[in-house]
């Protein structure tokens with residue numbers, strides 16, 4: 013099986029080209045590919061498949077040529093991946109499967125418009141963040157309040173006062189499963205300057221990662237709200253935010269009715285898995 017390895021702010025992915033949807037990609041195969049000791053190692057898999065061959069009726073109707081089939085490292089399926097979609101777009105251009113420019117990528121959360129040049133950073137229109145109220149996470153017995161935000165996938169963005177390095181994220185933060193029946197990605201953030209925050213994240217299905225693109229937008233929303241409650245679920249503050257993650261830096265732009273994420277997308281290696289390994 014041919015693969016490419018890439019990352020966006022060190023949120024890393026195994027990219028599997030599967031234009032005609034021929035791969036039967038099981039959860040077990042994804043987990044083995046992502047295993048950092050016995051596999052290639054990654055936070056997730058990006059299967060690159062033509063939308064019409066996605067194998068998912070809700071996706072096949074979307075008007076985009078390519079579908080980003082995103083899987084978490086444990087093999088679970090997720091709706092969206094903000095770093096992944098930039099890396100996905102970079103791969104399509106690098107492989108000659110798409111021209112540099114602006115076009116839509118199909119995801120389980122709907123269409124996401126990417127702006128991608130021949131090299132360099134990629135910008136993604138991330139759609140309107142949805143404010144879902146407040147929530148709580150616990151880390152090592154301590155409870156942190158946060159803001160629940162949907163970016164197509166679920167997030168809980170918690171402002172903290174302690175240095176981020178002090179948080180023990182070796183284990184999954186606790187949360188109320190009746191509030192998050194599908195699980196949740198939990199971000200912890202601190203303000204470090206004017207419209208500038210730093211964050212760590214514990215991702216649903218992947219554990220602590222060095223970045224989460226959808227999470228950076230959720231954190232920008234929580235930081236911009238600053239504890240206030242918005243007038244409507246998508247009537248959120250606007251403005252540009254710098255978000256530092258352990259793996260680098262991204263820019264989030266909150267605009268009326270939508271949001272944008274800009275950051276790096278890097279391809280680092282390619283190869284073939286050994287016959288019979290998976």
Ligand SMILES: N[C@@H](CCC[C@H](N)C(=O)O)C(=O)O
Pocket residue numbers: 023056084089090091092093094095096165166197215216217218221223224225226227
């Ligand atoms: N790392 C991603 C998010 C991947 C999906 C997430 N773990 C989930 O299950 O929702 C990003 O960059 O957004």
